[in-house]
Amino acid sequence: MGWAVTRAIEDLTLVDHACVIPDSDEHLWEVTAAWVSCGLEAGDRVVYFEDESADLVMRRLSEDRTCVRHAMENGQLVVVPTEATRSALAGSIESIGDILTGQIDETAAEGWPGLRLAGESGPGLMREGGLEKVVAFEQMAEQLFRGHPTARLLCRYDRRYFDDAAVEAMRSVHEIELVSPAVYDDTLLRITHSGPAAVRLAGEIDHSNRLQIRRLLLATLDSALRSHSAPTDITLDLSSLRFVDVAGAVGLVHAAEEFPSTHRLVLTGVRPRVVRVLDRCGAPFAEQLVVEATEA
Amino acid sequence: MEIKNTRTPSPLLTHVAGFHSSDHDLLEQLLPLVTAGLAHGRPVAVALRPATTEAVYDAFGSLPGLLQLAPPEGNDGGSGQTLAARRARQLRELTLSFGPVTVVTEHWNRFDGHDGSFWTELDAAMNIALSDLPVHLTCFFPEMPLHLEVVDGARRNHPLLLHRDGPRHNPDHRAPREVLAERPAPAPVLLGAPDTRMVFGAWQLNEVRATVERSLLAHGYGRDRAEDVVLAVNEVATNAVEHGTGEALISVWEAADGFVFEIQDAGSLRDPMPGLRAPHPSEARGRGVWIARQLCDSLHVWPDRTGTHVRMRATP
Secondary structure, eight states, rough: OOEEEEEGGGGGGGGGEEEOOOOHHHHHHHHHHHHHHHHHTTTTTTEEESSSSSHHHHHHHTTOOOOHHHHTTTSSSSOOHHHHHHHHSSSSSHHHHHOOOOOOHEEEEEEEEEEEESSSHHHHHHHHHHHOOOHHHHHHHHHHHHTTTTTEEEEEETTSSOOOHHHHHHHHHOSSSOOOSSEEOSEEEEEEETTTEEEEEEEOOOOOHHHHHHHHHHHHHHHHHHHHOOOSEEEEEEEEEEEEEEEHHHHHEEEESSTTTOOEEEEEEEOHHHHHHHHHHTTGTTTTTTEEEOOO | OOOOOOOOOOOOOOEEEEEEESSSHHHHHHHHHHHHHHTTOOOOEEEEEEOOOOHHHHHOOOOOOOEEOOOOOTTOHHHHHHHHHHHHHHHHHHHHHHHOOEEEOOOOOOTTTSSSHHHHHHHHHHHTTTTSSSSEEEEEEEESSHHHHHHHHHHHOSSEEEETEEEOOOOOOOOHHHHHHHHHHOOOOOOOOEEEEEEEEEGGGGHHHHHHHHHHHTTTHHHHHHHHHHHHHHHHHOOOHHSSSSSSEEEEEOOOOOOEEEEEEEEOOSSSSSTOOOOTOOOOSSHHHHHHHHSSSEEEEETTTTTEEEEEEEEE
16 A cells, blocks of 8 residues: 545545545534535435434535435435444444445445445544554455445544554555645634635634634735735635634624725625624624625 | 714713602602603603602603613622613613603612622612713612611712702712722622532633533523523633633533523733623724623622632523
8 A cells, every 4th residue: 555645625536445634623524524415416325424423414514505305315315323333333344344345235236326435433443442443444445445446435533533643554554635725723713715715614713713813814805905806705604603702703893894995704604693793793884794694 | 084973962971869868858859850851851760669669650650751770689689780781771772762861769778788888889880881871860868878888889979969959069979990999899699519610711712612502502591592691601701811810710500590600710800890881883892791791681790809700690
Protein backbone atom coordinates (compact mmCIF):
# COMPACT_ATOMS: atom_id res chain seq x y z
CA MET A 1 0.00 0.00 0.00
CA GLY A 2 1.34 3.39 -0.94
CA TRP A 3 1.02 6.86 0.50
CA ALA A 4 -2.39 8.36 0.82
CA VAL A 5 -3.56 10.52 -2.03
CA THR A 6 -5.62 13.43 -0.82
CA ARG A 7 -8.83 14.14 -2.63
CA ALA A 8 -11.21 17.02 -2.30
CA ILE A 9 -14.74 16.21 -1.31
CA GLU A 10 -15.92 17.08 -4.82
CA ASP A 11 -14.11 13.98 -6.12
CA LEU A 12 -16.23 11.58 -4.08
CA THR A 13 -17.28 9.59 -7.13
CA LEU A 14 -13.69 8.51 -7.78
CA VAL A 15 -13.23 7.00 -4.37
CA ASP A 16 -13.72 3.35 -3.37
CA HIS A 17 -12.07 3.02 0.04
CA ALA A 18 -11.25 6.33 1.62
CA CYS A 19 -10.69 7.78 5.03
CA VAL A 20 -11.41 11.13 6.57
CA ILE A 21 -9.76 12.59 9.65
CA PRO A 22 -12.28 15.15 10.90
CA ASP A 23 -11.09 18.40 12.46
CA SER A 24 -14.34 18.74 14.41
CA ASP A 25 -17.81 17.25 14.80
CA GLU A 26 -19.20 19.75 12.31
CA HIS A 27 -16.53 18.62 9.82
CA LEU A 28 -17.52 15.01 10.41
CA TRP A 29 -21.22 15.64 9.71
CA GLU A 30 -20.30 17.76 6.69
CA VAL A 31 -18.25 14.94 5.11
CA THR A 32 -20.63 12.15 6.10
CA ALA A 33 -23.64 14.04 4.70
CA ALA A 34 -21.72 14.75 1.48
CA TRP A 35 -20.84 11.06 1.18
CA VAL A 36 -24.48 10.03 1.66
CA SER A 37 -25.96 12.63 -0.69
CA CYS A 38 -23.35 11.94 -3.37
CA GLY A 39 -24.23 8.25 -3.24
CA LEU A 40 -27.96 8.97 -3.45
CA GLU A 41 -27.41 11.30 -6.38
CA ALA A 42 -25.41 8.62 -8.23
CA GLY A 43 -28.33 6.24 -7.73
CA ASP A 44 -26.37 3.93 -5.43
CA ARG A 45 -27.68 2.25 -2.32
CA VAL A 46 -26.29 3.90 0.85
CA VAL A 47 -25.93 2.05 4.15
CA TYR A 48 -25.05 3.99 7.30
CA PHE A 49 -24.06 2.10 10.46
CA GLU A 50 -25.13 4.47 13.21
CA ASP A 51 -24.03 4.67 16.84
CA GLU A 52 -26.47 7.23 18.20
CA SER A 53 -25.36 9.50 15.39
CA ALA A 54 -28.06 9.08 12.70
CA ASP A 55 -29.97 12.14 13.98
CA LEU A 56 -26.91 14.32 13.55
CA VAL A 57 -26.25 13.07 10.01
CA MET A 58 -29.93 13.53 9.13
CA ARG A 59 -29.87 17.04 10.58
CA ARG A 60 -26.90 18.00 8.43
CA LEU A 61 -28.53 16.43 5.35
CA SER A 62 -31.63 18.52 5.89
CA GLU A 63 -29.51 21.65 6.43
CA ASP A 64 -27.82 20.84 3.10
CA ARG A 65 -31.34 20.62 1.65
CA THR A 66 -30.83 16.98 0.67
CA CYS A 67 -34.20 15.28 0.84
CA VAL A 68 -33.82 11.72 2.13
CA ARG A 69 -37.43 10.81 2.85
CA HIS A 70 -37.99 9.19 -0.52
CA ALA A 71 -34.66 7.33 -0.35
CA MET A 72 -35.53 6.00 3.13
CA GLU A 73 -38.94 4.82 1.91
CA ASN A 74 -37.72 2.94 -1.14
CA GLY A 75 -34.73 1.37 0.60
CA GLN A 76 -32.03 3.36 -1.19
CA LEU A 77 -30.86 4.76 2.15
CA VAL A 78 -30.59 2.30 5.03
CA VAL A 79 -29.66 3.24 8.60
CA VAL A 80 -28.39 0.25 10.60
CA PRO A 81 -29.51 0.96 14.18
CA THR A 82 -27.09 1.49 17.05
CA GLU A 83 -27.66 -1.94 18.67
CA ALA A 84 -27.06 -3.80 15.40
CA THR A 85 -23.95 -1.72 14.63
CA ARG A 86 -22.50 -2.44 18.06
CA SER A 87 -23.17 -6.16 17.96
CA ALA A 88 -21.72 -6.40 14.43
CA LEU A 89 -18.50 -4.66 15.53
CA ALA A 90 -18.27 -6.93 18.60
CA GLY A 91 -18.00 -9.97 16.32
CA SER A 92 -14.89 -11.37 14.64
CA ILE A 93 -13.33 -9.73 11.59
CA GLU A 94 -14.66 -12.65 9.52
CA SER A 95 -18.20 -12.09 10.71
CA ILE A 96 -17.91 -8.33 10.00
CA GLY A 97 -16.68 -9.29 6.52
CA ASP A 98 -19.74 -11.55 6.10
CA ILE A 99 -22.03 -8.66 7.03
CA LEU A 100 -20.38 -6.38 4.44
CA THR A 101 -20.50 -9.12 1.80
CA GLY A 102 -24.19 -9.62 2.67
CA GLN A 103 -24.81 -5.91 2.06
CA ILE A 104 -22.97 -6.07 -1.29
CA ASP A 105 -25.02 -9.13 -2.40
CA GLU A 106 -28.30 -7.57 -1.24
CA THR A 107 -27.49 -4.39 -3.18
CA ALA A 108 -26.86 -6.37 -6.37
CA ALA A 109 -29.99 -8.49 -5.84
CA GLU A 110 -32.15 -5.39 -5.45
CA GLY A 111 -30.67 -4.00 -8.67
CA TRP A 112 -28.83 -0.95 -7.35
CA PRO A 113 -25.78 -0.08 -9.47
CA GLY A 114 -23.49 0.37 -6.46
CA LEU A 115 -23.17 0.49 -2.68
CA ARG A 116 -21.74 3.16 -0.36
CA LEU A 117 -20.99 2.38 3.23
CA ALA A 118 -20.24 4.71 6.08
CA GLY A 119 -20.66 4.79 9.82
CA GLU A 120 -19.23 4.52 13.25
CA SER A 121 -16.84 1.60 12.72
CA GLY A 122 -13.64 3.25 13.95
CA PRO A 123 -14.57 4.09 17.55
CA GLY A 124 -16.57 0.84 17.87
CA LEU A 125 -13.71 -1.39 16.69
CA MET A 126 -11.26 0.49 18.88
CA ARG A 127 -13.51 -0.16 21.88
CA GLU A 128 -13.91 -3.85 21.05
CA GLY A 129 -10.37 -4.83 20.13
CA GLY A 130 -8.02 -1.87 20.13
CA LEU A 131 -5.89 -0.68 17.25
CA GLU A 132 -5.11 -4.27 16.23
CA LYS A 133 -8.73 -4.95 15.40
CA VAL A 134 -8.99 -1.67 13.51
CA VAL A 135 -6.01 -2.63 11.33
CA ALA A 136 -7.38 -6.14 10.77
CA PHE A 137 -10.69 -4.62 9.70
CA GLU A 138 -8.99 -2.27 7.27
CA GLN A 139 -7.02 -5.12 5.68
CA MET A 140 -10.15 -7.23 5.31
CA ALA A 141 -12.06 -4.26 3.82
CA GLU A 142 -9.29 -3.44 1.35
CA GLN A 143 -9.32 -7.06 0.14
CA LEU A 144 -13.10 -7.14 -0.08
CA PHE A 145 -13.53 -3.87 -1.99
CA ARG A 146 -10.80 -4.77 -4.47
CA GLY A 147 -13.02 -7.67 -5.54
CA HIS A 148 -16.18 -5.51 -5.64
CA PRO A 149 -15.40 -2.29 -7.46
CA THR A 150 -19.00 -0.98 -7.28
CA ALA A 151 -18.88 -0.89 -3.47
CA ARG A 152 -17.30 2.03 -1.64
CA LEU A 153 -16.44 2.59 2.00
CA LEU A 154 -15.75 5.76 3.96
CA CYS A 155 -13.76 5.25 7.18
CA ARG A 156 -13.19 7.98 9.68
CA TYR A 157 -10.68 8.42 12.39
CA ASP A 158 -11.49 11.04 14.99
CA ARG A 159 -8.66 12.37 17.05
CA ARG A 160 -10.94 11.95 20.03
CA TYR A 161 -10.55 8.14 19.84
CA PHE A 162 -7.20 7.78 18.04
CA ASP A 163 -3.88 9.30 19.02
CA ASP A 164 -1.61 10.97 16.46
CA ALA A 165 0.40 7.81 15.76
CA ALA A 166 -2.78 5.80 15.16
CA VAL A 167 -4.20 8.50 12.89
CA GLU A 168 -0.98 8.48 10.85
CA ALA A 169 -1.08 4.67 10.65
CA MET A 170 -4.66 4.77 9.38
CA ARG A 171 -3.84 7.51 6.92
CA SER A 172 -1.10 5.32 5.39
CA VAL A 173 -3.28 2.23 4.95
CA HIS A 174 -5.87 4.18 2.97
CA GLU A 175 -4.99 5.03 -0.57
CA ILE A 176 -7.22 8.03 -0.44
CA GLU A 177 -7.89 10.63 2.23
CA LEU A 178 -10.78 12.96 1.73
CA VAL A 179 -10.05 16.54 2.62
CA SER A 180 -12.39 19.49 2.65
CA PRO A 181 -10.56 22.69 3.39
CA ALA A 182 -12.01 25.04 5.95
CA VAL A 183 -11.40 28.74 6.28
CA TYR A 184 -11.60 28.29 10.03
CA ASP A 185 -12.34 25.46 12.44
CA ASP A 186 -11.95 25.77 16.19
CA THR A 187 -14.10 22.64 16.88
CA LEU A 188 -16.94 24.89 18.11
CA LEU A 189 -17.41 26.70 14.81
CA ARG A 190 -16.42 25.65 11.30
CA ILE A 191 -16.36 28.03 8.36
CA THR A 192 -16.09 26.91 4.74
CA HIS A 193 -16.25 28.79 1.45
CA SER A 194 -19.49 28.19 -0.41
CA GLY A 195 -18.97 30.53 -3.37
CA PRO A 196 -17.48 33.90 -4.28
CA ALA A 197 -18.18 36.27 -1.37
CA ALA A 198 -20.10 33.47 0.34
CA VAL A 199 -19.18 31.42 3.36
CA ARG A 200 -20.97 28.81 5.40
CA LEU A 201 -20.92 28.72 9.18
CA ALA A 202 -21.49 25.47 11.07
CA GLY A 203 -21.55 25.28 14.87
CA GLU A 204 -21.76 27.97 17.52
CA ILE A 205 -20.60 31.58 17.90
CA ASP A 206 -19.86 32.78 21.42
CA HIS A 207 -17.40 34.82 23.48
CA SER A 208 -14.57 32.41 22.64
CA ASN A 209 -14.57 32.88 18.86
CA ARG A 210 -16.53 36.09 18.18
CA LEU A 211 -13.48 38.19 17.21
CA GLN A 212 -12.29 35.66 14.64
CA ILE A 213 -15.71 35.72 12.98
CA ARG A 214 -15.64 39.49 12.76
CA ARG A 215 -12.15 39.45 11.25
CA LEU A 216 -13.22 36.88 8.68
CA LEU A 217 -16.34 38.82 7.77
CA LEU A 218 -14.32 41.99 7.21
CA ALA A 219 -11.75 40.11 5.10
CA THR A 220 -14.53 38.64 2.94
CA LEU A 221 -16.04 42.09 2.46
CA ASP A 222 -12.62 43.53 1.70
CA SER A 223 -11.90 41.05 -1.08
CA ALA A 224 -15.39 41.53 -2.50
CA LEU A 225 -14.89 45.31 -2.60
CA ARG A 226 -11.56 44.92 -4.39
CA SER A 227 -12.94 42.62 -7.04
CA HIS A 228 -15.19 44.04 -9.74
CA SER A 229 -16.67 40.68 -10.58
CA ALA A 230 -17.61 39.76 -7.01
CA PRO A 231 -21.30 40.06 -6.10
CA THR A 232 -22.48 43.01 -4.03
CA ASP A 233 -24.15 40.63 -1.57
CA ILE A 234 -21.89 39.07 1.02
CA THR A 235 -23.66 35.84 1.89
CA LEU A 236 -23.36 33.91 5.11
CA ASP A 237 -25.08 30.55 4.95
CA LEU A 238 -26.23 30.00 8.54
CA SER A 239 -28.17 26.73 7.95
CA SER A 240 -25.84 24.92 10.35
CA LEU A 241 -25.32 27.76 12.83
CA ARG A 242 -26.83 26.35 16.03
CA PHE A 243 -26.17 29.18 18.47
CA VAL A 244 -25.14 32.81 18.43
CA ASP A 245 -24.74 34.90 21.57
CA VAL A 246 -25.94 38.49 21.94
CA ALA A 247 -22.57 40.10 21.21
CA GLY A 248 -22.18 37.86 18.13
CA ALA A 249 -25.61 38.89 16.81
CA VAL A 250 -24.90 42.57 17.56
CA GLY A 251 -21.61 42.11 15.67
CA LEU A 252 -23.45 40.87 12.57
CA VAL A 253 -25.94 43.75 12.74
CA HIS A 254 -23.16 46.32 13.19
CA ALA A 255 -21.07 44.81 10.40
CA ALA A 256 -24.00 45.21 8.00
CA GLU A 257 -24.58 48.79 9.15
CA GLU A 258 -20.95 49.60 8.43
CA PHE A 259 -21.06 48.13 4.91
CA PRO A 260 -20.69 50.63 2.06
CA SER A 261 -24.15 51.48 0.73
CA THR A 262 -23.47 49.40 -2.40
CA HIS A 263 -23.22 46.16 -0.44
CA ARG A 264 -25.54 44.04 1.67
CA LEU A 265 -24.99 41.30 4.21
CA VAL A 266 -27.30 38.40 3.43
CA LEU A 267 -27.87 35.67 6.01
CA THR A 268 -29.47 32.56 4.54
CA GLY A 269 -31.03 29.45 6.07
CA VAL A 270 -31.20 31.12 9.49
CA ARG A 271 -32.56 28.76 12.16
CA PRO A 272 -35.42 30.04 14.41
CA ARG A 273 -33.18 30.22 17.47
CA VAL A 274 -30.70 32.46 15.66
CA VAL A 275 -33.52 34.56 14.14
CA ARG A 276 -34.85 35.30 17.65
CA VAL A 277 -31.46 36.52 18.89
CA LEU A 278 -30.98 38.68 15.77
CA ASP A 279 -34.47 40.17 16.24
CA ARG A 280 -33.63 41.12 19.82
CA CYS A 281 -30.41 42.76 18.66
CA GLY A 282 -31.90 45.19 16.17
CA ALA A 283 -31.59 43.15 12.95
CA PRO A 284 -35.04 44.27 11.67
CA PHE A 285 -33.84 47.90 11.69
CA ALA A 286 -30.56 47.35 9.81
CA GLU A 287 -31.26 48.34 6.22
CA GLN A 288 -28.30 46.52 4.70
CA LEU A 289 -28.97 43.28 6.53
CA VAL A 290 -31.16 40.60 4.97
CA VAL A 291 -32.23 37.71 7.20
CA GLU A 292 -33.67 34.73 5.31
CA ALA A 293 -35.14 32.32 7.84
CA THR A 294 -35.03 28.63 7.15
CA GLU A 295 -38.35 26.90 6.45
CA ALA A 296 -39.41 24.86 9.46
CA MET B 1 -23.41 67.62 6.06
CA GLU B 2 -26.24 68.69 8.24
CA ILE B 3 -27.15 66.63 11.24
CA LYS B 4 -30.68 66.89 12.46
CA ASN B 5 -32.17 65.50 15.58
CA THR B 6 -35.52 64.18 14.41
CA ARG B 7 -36.64 63.03 17.87
CA THR B 8 -39.01 65.35 19.61
CA PRO B 9 -37.73 65.95 23.11
CA SER B 10 -40.05 64.50 25.73
CA PRO B 11 -39.78 65.07 29.46
CA LEU B 12 -37.89 62.22 31.11
CA LEU B 13 -38.36 60.62 34.51
CA THR B 14 -39.50 62.85 37.40
CA HIS B 15 -39.11 60.91 40.63
CA VAL B 16 -40.81 62.40 43.68
CA ALA B 17 -41.09 61.13 47.26
CA GLY B 18 -44.05 62.03 49.44
CA PHE B 19 -44.38 61.38 53.18
CA HIS B 20 -47.64 60.92 55.06
CA SER B 21 -48.65 60.81 58.70
CA SER B 22 -51.82 58.70 58.28
CA ASP B 23 -53.96 56.92 55.69
CA HIS B 24 -56.16 60.00 55.55
CA ASP B 25 -53.15 62.26 54.93
CA LEU B 26 -51.95 59.82 52.25
CA LEU B 27 -55.21 60.03 50.29
CA GLU B 28 -55.31 63.81 50.59
CA GLN B 29 -51.93 64.01 48.87
CA LEU B 30 -52.39 61.09 46.48
CA LEU B 31 -55.86 61.62 44.97
CA PRO B 32 -55.05 65.07 43.47
CA LEU B 33 -52.10 63.49 41.59
CA VAL B 34 -54.44 60.93 40.01
CA THR B 35 -56.94 63.67 39.18
CA ALA B 36 -54.22 65.81 37.56
CA GLY B 37 -52.87 62.89 35.50
CA LEU B 38 -56.32 61.92 34.22
CA ALA B 39 -57.15 65.59 33.52
CA HIS B 40 -54.11 65.78 31.23
CA GLY B 41 -55.50 62.76 29.38
CA ARG B 42 -52.57 60.67 30.56
CA PRO B 43 -52.70 57.07 31.68
CA VAL B 44 -52.29 56.75 35.45
CA ALA B 45 -50.63 53.57 36.74
CA VAL B 46 -50.75 52.68 40.44
CA ALA B 47 -49.05 50.15 42.73
CA LEU B 48 -50.70 50.60 46.13
CA ARG B 49 -51.74 48.63 49.21
CA PRO B 50 -55.17 46.96 48.79
CA ALA B 51 -56.94 49.50 51.04
CA THR B 52 -55.48 52.47 49.16
CA THR B 53 -56.27 50.88 45.81
CA GLU B 54 -59.87 50.47 46.90
CA ALA B 55 -60.06 54.13 47.96
CA VAL B 56 -58.72 55.23 44.56
CA TYR B 57 -61.28 53.13 42.69
CA ASP B 58 -64.03 54.41 45.01
CA ALA B 59 -63.04 57.96 44.08
CA PHE B 60 -62.63 57.53 40.31
CA GLY B 61 -64.51 54.38 39.38
CA SER B 62 -63.11 51.94 36.83
CA LEU B 63 -61.60 54.08 34.09
CA PRO B 64 -59.70 52.75 31.07
CA GLY B 65 -56.92 55.25 31.85
CA LEU B 66 -56.41 53.88 35.37
CA LEU B 67 -54.04 50.89 35.43
CA GLN B 68 -52.30 48.62 37.91
CA LEU B 69 -48.52 48.45 37.89
CA ALA B 70 -46.70 45.19 38.71
CA PRO B 71 -46.80 44.69 42.52
CA PRO B 72 -43.86 43.46 44.61
CA GLU B 73 -43.88 39.69 44.94
CA GLY B 74 -41.77 36.72 45.89
CA ASN B 75 -41.38 34.80 49.08
CA ASP B 76 -37.66 35.56 49.32
CA GLY B 77 -38.31 39.22 50.17
CA GLY B 78 -38.34 40.15 46.50
CA SER B 79 -35.74 41.63 44.25
CA GLY B 80 -36.07 45.39 43.86
CA GLN B 81 -34.14 45.37 40.58
CA THR B 82 -36.37 42.60 39.16
CA LEU B 83 -39.49 44.59 40.04
CA ALA B 84 -37.95 47.76 38.55
CA ALA B 85 -37.14 45.90 35.31
CA ARG B 86 -40.70 44.53 35.12
CA ARG B 87 -42.25 47.96 35.74
CA ALA B 88 -39.89 49.55 33.20
CA ARG B 89 -41.09 47.02 30.61
CA GLN B 90 -44.74 47.85 31.36
CA LEU B 91 -44.13 51.60 31.33
CA ARG B 92 -42.02 51.50 28.15
CA GLU B 93 -44.96 49.95 26.31
CA LEU B 94 -47.43 52.41 27.83
CA THR B 95 -45.32 55.47 26.98
CA LEU B 96 -44.69 54.23 23.44
CA SER B 97 -48.46 54.05 22.86
CA PHE B 98 -49.74 56.98 24.94
CA GLY B 99 -46.84 59.32 25.71
CA PRO B 100 -46.17 60.58 29.26
CA VAL B 101 -47.57 58.47 32.12
CA THR B 102 -48.34 59.37 35.73
CA VAL B 103 -47.34 56.71 38.26
CA VAL B 104 -48.22 56.58 41.97
CA THR B 105 -46.74 53.93 44.26
CA GLU B 106 -46.74 53.32 47.98
CA HIS B 107 -44.53 51.68 50.57
CA TRP B 108 -45.92 48.43 51.99
CA ASN B 109 -44.14 47.03 55.05
CA ARG B 110 -45.00 43.47 54.02
CA PHE B 111 -42.01 43.65 51.67
CA ASP B 112 -39.55 45.26 54.09
CA GLY B 113 -37.59 42.04 54.56
CA HIS B 114 -35.40 42.14 57.65
CA ASP B 115 -34.26 45.79 57.36
CA GLY B 116 -36.33 47.62 54.73
CA SER B 117 -33.48 47.83 52.22
CA PHE B 118 -35.71 46.29 49.55
CA TRP B 119 -37.19 49.79 49.07
CA THR B 120 -33.78 51.44 48.76
CA GLU B 121 -32.78 48.92 46.10
CA LEU B 122 -36.13 49.30 44.30
CA ASP B 123 -35.96 53.10 44.03
CA ALA B 124 -32.29 53.12 43.01
CA ALA B 125 -33.13 50.55 40.31
CA MET B 126 -36.19 52.59 39.22
CA ASN B 127 -33.91 55.62 38.77
CA ILE B 128 -31.77 53.59 36.36
CA ALA B 129 -34.45 51.57 34.56
CA LEU B 130 -36.86 54.47 33.96
CA SER B 131 -34.27 57.17 33.27
CA ASP B 132 -35.17 57.51 29.57
CA LEU B 133 -38.96 57.24 29.97
CA PRO B 134 -41.44 60.16 30.20
CA VAL B 135 -42.82 59.06 33.55
CA HIS B 136 -43.98 61.22 36.44
CA LEU B 137 -43.45 58.90 39.40
CA THR B 138 -44.48 59.73 42.98
CA CYS B 139 -43.65 57.24 45.76
CA PHE B 140 -45.36 57.58 49.16
CA PHE B 141 -43.78 56.55 52.44
CA PRO B 142 -44.97 56.75 56.04
CA GLU B 143 -43.20 59.39 58.10
CA MET B 144 -42.57 56.80 60.81
CA PRO B 145 -41.93 53.37 59.21
CA LEU B 146 -40.91 50.30 61.19
CA HIS B 147 -37.45 50.33 59.57
CA LEU B 148 -35.72 53.68 59.49
CA GLU B 149 -33.88 52.57 56.33
CA VAL B 150 -37.14 53.05 54.39
CA VAL B 151 -37.12 56.81 55.02
CA ASP B 152 -33.32 57.14 54.73
CA GLY B 153 -33.34 55.33 51.39
CA ALA B 154 -36.28 57.41 50.13
CA ARG B 155 -34.43 60.65 50.98
CA ARG B 156 -31.34 59.56 49.05
CA ASN B 157 -33.11 58.12 45.99
CA HIS B 158 -35.65 60.85 45.18
CA PRO B 159 -34.46 64.04 43.46
CA LEU B 160 -37.73 65.76 44.44
CA LEU B 161 -39.79 65.84 47.63
CA LEU B 162 -43.53 66.49 47.65
CA HIS B 163 -44.59 69.50 49.69
CA ARG B 164 -48.06 71.03 50.13
CA ASP B 165 -47.32 73.42 47.27
CA GLY B 166 -45.86 70.76 45.00
CA PRO B 167 -42.52 68.98 44.42
CA ARG B 168 -39.29 70.70 45.49
CA HIS B 169 -35.62 69.94 44.97
CA ASN B 170 -34.20 67.46 47.50
CA PRO B 171 -30.67 68.40 48.67
CA ASP B 172 -30.08 64.86 50.07
CA HIS B 173 -30.58 63.17 46.69
CA ARG B 174 -27.74 60.85 45.53
CA ALA B 175 -27.10 59.08 42.22
CA PRO B 176 -27.99 55.36 42.19
CA ARG B 177 -24.33 54.33 41.98
CA GLU B 178 -23.60 56.19 45.22
CA VAL B 179 -26.69 54.87 46.98
CA LEU B 180 -25.83 51.30 45.98
CA ALA B 181 -22.18 51.68 47.00
CA GLU B 182 -23.38 52.55 50.50
CA ARG B 183 -26.11 49.96 50.63
CA PRO B 184 -25.61 47.24 48.01
CA ALA B 185 -28.47 45.07 46.76
CA PRO B 186 -29.19 42.47 49.47
CA ALA B 187 -28.40 38.77 49.06
CA PRO B 188 -31.51 36.63 48.52
CA VAL B 189 -32.42 33.77 50.84
CA LEU B 190 -30.08 30.79 50.83
CA LEU B 191 -31.18 27.77 48.82
CA GLY B 192 -30.35 24.14 49.58
CA ALA B 193 -27.68 22.15 47.81
CA PRO B 194 -27.91 22.64 44.02
CA ASP B 195 -28.60 19.77 41.63
CA THR B 196 -25.63 20.70 39.44
CA ARG B 197 -22.47 22.73 39.95
CA MET B 198 -19.87 23.47 37.34
CA VAL B 199 -16.72 25.60 37.23
CA PHE B 200 -16.19 27.14 33.81
CA GLY B 201 -14.03 29.54 31.83
CA ALA B 202 -14.51 31.32 28.51
CA TRP B 203 -13.76 28.13 26.60
CA GLN B 204 -16.36 26.06 28.43
CA LEU B 205 -19.37 28.28 27.76
CA ASN B 206 -20.57 25.74 25.19
CA GLU B 207 -20.50 23.03 27.87
CA VAL B 208 -22.54 25.22 30.22
CA ARG B 209 -25.08 25.77 27.43
CA ALA B 210 -25.26 22.07 26.54
CA THR B 211 -25.70 21.02 30.20
CA VAL B 212 -28.42 23.59 30.88
CA GLU B 213 -30.30 22.88 27.64
CA ARG B 214 -30.32 19.11 28.17
CA SER B 215 -31.62 19.57 31.68
CA LEU B 216 -34.38 22.05 30.71
CA LEU B 217 -35.63 19.80 27.91
CA ALA B 218 -35.60 16.80 30.26
CA HIS B 219 -37.84 18.76 32.67
CA GLY B 220 -40.49 19.51 30.06
CA TYR B 221 -39.52 23.03 28.96
CA GLY B 222 -40.61 23.68 25.36
CA ARG B 223 -37.85 23.97 22.77
CA ASP B 224 -38.19 27.75 22.20
CA ARG B 225 -38.38 28.53 25.90
CA ALA B 226 -35.40 26.26 26.69
CA GLU B 227 -33.37 28.00 23.98
CA ASP B 228 -34.26 31.44 25.35
CA VAL B 229 -33.34 30.45 28.91
CA VAL B 230 -30.04 29.02 27.64
CA LEU B 231 -29.38 32.38 25.95
CA ALA B 232 -30.05 34.23 29.23
CA VAL B 233 -27.72 31.92 31.17
CA ASN B 234 -25.07 32.23 28.46
CA GLU B 235 -25.11 36.04 28.64
CA VAL B 236 -24.71 36.15 32.41
CA ALA B 237 -22.06 33.40 32.27
CA THR B 238 -20.20 35.30 29.54
CA ASN B 239 -20.19 38.44 31.67
CA ALA B 240 -18.79 36.47 34.60
CA VAL B 241 -15.78 35.18 32.66
CA GLU B 242 -15.33 38.35 30.63
CA HIS B 243 -15.23 40.85 33.49
CA GLY B 244 -14.42 38.55 36.37
CA THR B 245 -11.27 36.61 37.01
CA GLY B 246 -11.70 34.27 34.04
CA GLU B 247 -13.26 31.46 36.04
CA ALA B 248 -16.77 31.30 37.39
CA LEU B 249 -19.14 28.87 39.07
CA ILE B 250 -22.67 27.99 38.00
CA SER B 251 -25.13 26.24 40.31
CA VAL B 252 -28.45 24.92 39.04
CA TRP B 253 -31.57 24.06 41.04
CA GLU B 254 -33.84 21.99 38.81
CA ALA B 255 -37.60 22.05 39.17
CA ALA B 256 -40.34 21.52 36.63
CA ASP B 257 -42.08 24.74 37.79
CA GLY B 258 -38.99 26.91 37.44
CA PHE B 259 -35.21 26.47 37.27
CA VAL B 260 -32.95 28.64 39.41
CA PHE B 261 -29.43 29.42 38.23
CA GLU B 262 -26.75 31.15 40.24
CA ILE B 263 -23.51 32.33 38.67
CA GLN B 264 -20.70 33.72 40.77
CA ASP B 265 -17.28 35.08 39.99
CA ALA B 266 -14.55 36.80 41.97
CA GLY B 267 -14.79 40.08 40.06
CA SER B 268 -16.35 43.31 41.24
CA LEU B 269 -19.14 45.15 39.44
CA ARG B 270 -18.36 48.16 37.32
CA ASP B 271 -22.09 48.74 36.95
CA PRO B 272 -23.83 47.90 40.24
CA MET B 273 -27.10 47.14 38.42
CA PRO B 274 -26.23 45.81 34.98
CA GLY B 275 -28.83 45.38 32.28
CA LEU B 276 -31.49 47.75 33.65
CA ARG B 277 -31.13 50.60 31.18
CA ALA B 278 -32.37 49.86 27.66
CA PRO B 279 -29.24 49.56 25.52
CA HIS B 280 -28.66 52.12 22.82
CA PRO B 281 -28.57 50.42 19.38
CA SER B 282 -25.00 51.55 18.78
CA GLU B 283 -23.71 49.99 21.98
CA ALA B 284 -22.39 46.48 21.57
CA ARG B 285 -21.98 45.91 25.27
CA GLY B 286 -24.52 45.83 28.04
CA ARG B 287 -27.20 44.30 25.87
CA GLY B 288 -26.63 40.72 27.04
CA VAL B 289 -27.80 41.16 30.62
CA TRP B 290 -30.63 43.44 29.49
CA ILE B 291 -31.93 40.66 27.23
CA ALA B 292 -31.39 38.11 30.03
CA ARG B 293 -33.61 40.28 32.29
CA GLN B 294 -36.34 40.24 29.64
CA LEU B 295 -36.15 36.45 29.33
CA CYS B 296 -36.06 35.49 33.03
CA ASP B 297 -38.83 35.79 35.61
CA SER B 298 -36.31 37.30 37.97
CA LEU B 299 -32.66 38.30 37.76
CA HIS B 300 -30.98 39.55 40.91
CA VAL B 301 -27.39 40.80 41.03
CA TRP B 302 -25.62 41.37 44.33
CA PRO B 303 -22.05 41.75 45.53
CA ASP B 304 -20.37 40.32 48.61
CA ARG B 305 -16.83 39.90 49.92
CA THR B 306 -16.16 36.95 47.58
CA GLY B 307 -17.23 38.72 44.38
CA THR B 308 -20.36 39.08 42.28
CA HIS B 309 -23.43 36.85 42.29
CA VAL B 310 -26.34 36.65 39.85
CA ARG B 311 -29.43 34.57 40.59
CA MET B 312 -31.92 33.91 37.79
CA ARG B 313 -35.27 32.20 37.91
CA ALA B 314 -36.98 31.00 34.74
CA THR B 315 -40.38 29.31 34.63
CA PRO B 316 -41.22 27.00 31.68
